[in-house]
Amino acid sequence: MYQIGIVKRNIARADRAAVDRLAAYGVATVHEAMGRVGLMKPYMRPIYPGVQIAGSAVTVLLQPGDNWMLHVAAEQLREGDIVIAACTAENDDGFFGDLLATSYRARGAAGLVIEAGVRDVKVLTEMGFPVWSKAVSAKGTVKATLGSVNIPLVCAGALVHPGDAIVADDDGVVVVPAAMVGKVADAAAAREANESEKRAKLATGVLGLDMYKMREPLEKAGLKYID
Amino acid sequence: MYQIGIVKRNIARADRAAVDRLAAYGVATVHEAMGRVGLMKPYMRPIYPGVQIAGSAVTVLLQPGDNWMLHVAAEQLREGDIVIAACTAENDDGFFGDLLATSYRARGAAGLVIEAGVRDVKVLTEMGFPVWSKAVSAKGTVKATLGSVNIPLVCAGALVHPGDAIVADDDGVVVVPAAMVGKVADAAAAREANESEKRAKLATGVLGLDMYKMREPLEKAGLKYID
Amino acid sequence: MYQIGIVKRNIARADRAAVDRLAAYGVATVHEAMGRVGLMKPYMRPIYPGVQIAGSAVTVLLQPGDNWMLHVAAEQLREGDIVIAACTAENDDGFFGDLLATSYRARGAAGLVIEAGVRDVKVLTEMGFPVWSKAVSAKGTVKATLGSVNIPLVCAGALVHPGDAIVADDDGVVVVPAAMVGKVADAAAAREANESEKRAKLATGVLGLDMYKMREPLEKAGLKYID
Amino acid sequence: MYQIGIVKRNIARADRAAVDRLAAYGVATVHEAMGRVGLMKPYMRPIYPGVQIAGSAVTVLLQPGDNWMLHVAAEQLREGDIVIAACTAENDDGFFGDLLATSYRARGAAGLVIEAGVRDVKVLTEMGFPVWSKAVSAKGTVKATLGSVNIPLVCAGALVHPGDAIVADDDGVVVVPAAMVGKVADAAAAREANESEKRAKLATGVLGLDMYKMREPLEKAGLKYID
Amino acid sequence: MYQIGIVKRNIARADRAAVDRLAAYGVATVHEAMGRVGLMKPYMRPIYPGVQIAGSAVTVLLQPGDNWMLHVAAEQLREGDIVIAACTAENDDGFFGDLLATSYRARGAAGLVIEAGVRDVKVLTEMGFPVWSKAVSAKGTVKATLGSVNIPLVCAGALVHPGDAIVADDDGVVVVPAAMVGKVADAAAAREANESEKRAKLATGVLGLDMYKMREPLEKAGLKYID
């Protein structure tokens, strides 16, 4: 149950070196390395393509049509943080724009993930400040009702604790619990190494059917080839 | 109530000089300068990113699956106009493509806003003819049923009178009543000037919490900081 | 009714020369040349803009959350084929990523059309391997349940027989029955020739109203001009 | 452009006798009688089936997550009014529940049409207080930001002036300008009379093809019968 | 590829006795009996709950905003037929209402399945004429452009040939190829018999885990019980 009206100042951020290792892998690889869990819903899309970031979560709970807590969160940011914002209701207003982006960048933030709307997309793109959002909307918001900062919250279907590692790219957003970042980075590295080899083989025309030894299980499952 | 089968030839366009001033500001700024009203719904998206235009509305009411009135509207266009097209029913067919774009451009149109579908997106992008639409669809349309041109209509949730100023960018589309364009441009200019200052401060790391003097109202609202 | 557990090896591909001619026209033109039919639903979108391809369909029927059949399909690919994948249920998982793309490319595939999700979008973009999909999602899939390869199936509302010609661009995807490809290419060529002329005229400011002789039918339909 | 912070007290309501006549026809008939215009978008659905009402519009402009103006509107209600509520942004919160319904009923309201969410659906159903809405949601709202009452506004794609006649049933909601209610009721009556006759004929097995004399135009359009 | 402008008069309807047997089973059972295929997409919903019907398909291809072909189809109906209507584009207009329902009933139709909108829902409910549709909308349609009757078409993702058996209930709609109706009815009967037994056992508290002998495969798959 969400606590309203709280700002938690001291949060245990995921180990920076381990988070940096995660940054080298994409969302798909990290999600696989975790056992196929941790993804936000696929309606979370980048406002411009081609970015891949990793960082620690500073979480923000918003009220509909009200971006007050995004201002409160700025003070809690440290170098490399990614702000994860959710709303107590479905709302696509433009909670975040170029002024907040300027402030967040000055405070070290690496990007924003918001299950709501964002605006000033052209300027954010020019600034190179990456945002993953549910919508783009110019609609302005008020500053009248409290939410919270750095409480555990659900963003786009994923549970996020403050300090968790976040990886985001063109495929979406994945959440890695802070305590598991090192282990997941190891697994991602192993998977990636393994995939490089496979990629090289497949590039020569070797079939996955043979490389993964699928022919027998397919036959067993009853697959029939006809002409 | 929509009048069907009407083309109004003489419309009072918003003052061109004032519209040109609006063009310098984005949709978000203009919408704020109007008191946070006038936006079309956020499902209206540009077919390619990075464009910002302003112009006077020539309105078109379409029937589903029928683009006849878009041809009729071409004759009513003047330099700098933006065509605003709505449909009497929900319909995502491709009402507009490169031939109509060629014609509209030759007649001086600056762009199209259509609560329906558009096609030939690759060519439109190469031509640099900007369109904001609800959908992209190759589906062709017939020319069989009358709509109207230059009647007041609702497009994507916004009321548009012929001659109103339209501003469109990556954030969406906003409508400014013709009689208010000068006043709104003034307010946008004031807001922009004000924001430049703020932007500079925020870029140095000053917090919005301090710059906007939010700490006291937040405390009064009951915000608690915990460690 | 779908046959499950079948791979058909020998399919009659559309004539390659005719398919190559289709490749010169966009989806909108081909769809018009067919009499305004054959389109997939407009929710099928390219993962990156600006590509236009044509090829022969290799069809794949998937089970939800299971991409086994995409591996089976690789063996059936020939130079220039386009894989058309549908699922027995609504599912947006990431069935296809950079490893399968590497394999498909090595086997000659020109692209993928999938009524489901795709992942590794950044790498696919860098590789230049075009995909049209309903969603982007990093969600991994299993290999446990049989579907089929090269059966007739419905993809995004369009019936596709193995070997049919597929044209895809920024406007979407259209299906041309294998037996009709030559005829449709002829019709598309005729249409295109006709449109070039029209485009030139419209570019000089001639109105479609006059060029298409619409004034009389509009008057007959009751259109009124007012001032 | 919406005026914010305004309550208009004296509005010219549509003629009650004429509105009562409209109540006898469904939304489809009234919409046809107006020339196929005036409908709200089809996502507006009744919270329970089987109701058909007509009344005069009292309009309410809401801010997202804030139902203050619904309380303000109660004072402006007269016997037979229908409240038409729109929001400055997309928002599905539960702006209206059983307490407001009790108050509205005591003030004479016949129902509510709201392009947003509603709650206490079970009690509203038991009370027999009809609501057409975009969503059902238990989410509560605040009372902090002004909107307006009895300004012209756009609700679900339809322009509504205070005092306009509203007809709502299982098919949706239609808006009739106050000045046209008598004329539209006449047209609806004529249409209905005409339809009764047709219905009787069709019930005996006469074909619409013959009754509407469609065979000739179909043949002319090129329809071919094959065996 | 759809043929436009065709009415096929003689179609081979599924065997009536076999279709009647299907009518006794729900959509879920028939779909399972076919090997889990044949379903229309789940956005096809009944306009009122509690009906279960089976019949032979008379197919109708519509153009957007145009219901001409629904009138043409009436003449082709025989006792027990179910009309299956699709549109060449996405369109939610109200193509069908109480007059057409009166005519269809007089000609023997058992119901309508339409991937588009329907109106007069209150009257259709009172008449007990069942409809499965994608939308409810009062929007009227014109009669200007040809489609076809009794061609094979795709409706809501399912391929339907004229004469195929259709089963529809609160779970949706399933299509059974005419040639397989007897076999599918046998399989459905077997499945149902089997399920009755299971239902009785489960009702006494026996677990599916034991009845289906799932404990061993679950353990093998690695399931762990913890306290």
Next chain:
Amino acid sequence: MYQIGIVKRNIARADRAAVDRLAAYGVATVHEAMGRVGLMKPYMRPIYPGVQIAGSAVTVLLQPGDNWMLHVAAEQLREGDIVIAACTAENDDGFFGDLLATSYRARGAAGLVIEAGVRDVKVLTEMGFPVWSKAVSAKGTVKATLGSVNIPLVCAGALVHPGDAIVADDDGVVVVPAAMVGKVADAAAAREANESEKRAKLATGVLGLDMYKMREPLEKAGLKYID
């Protein structure tokens, strides 16, 4: 991060007497009593109207297209439990039908909340077994891949721990942490008592404007009455 392949047998259920007290209040009241938090997203709808239940959560994590874990969960049910099922991916298949409902009822379950699809809706309605779901679909599922039972999970945007109290009615679904059920029931009772008084006053025509003393704050906020 979800643990896959786990069944937790001993969970601490919310106090039954307190849960029973919650059952007397609707979802809206309980959500308000918690401080306006805890709601699932509004796309979770009951399969038939008019039911209001409360119980303790037994949670189930499903894989797409696979309902194995729903069978595993049956063994963990106790009198009055409500099963809360989420899926690792977006999937609307019919994971649950009348056989599972028979089993769940025999084991004491009060209902099901599933962020996916359900089938056999007609029989479930006749049985009076209530389900809240995201979709209705006849699509069958396999039993091939492990999920988990009684792990904390996110369902329709709400975090649910096994044993939490669940309240569901026509307005949706709300989650109350097990430790807070008594306190929330008290707050709901207080709110309800308070509302009964207000309801009585409003029913006599007293305005909320006066009862809630809104006139002064509205004036202060700048509301203007005009004639």
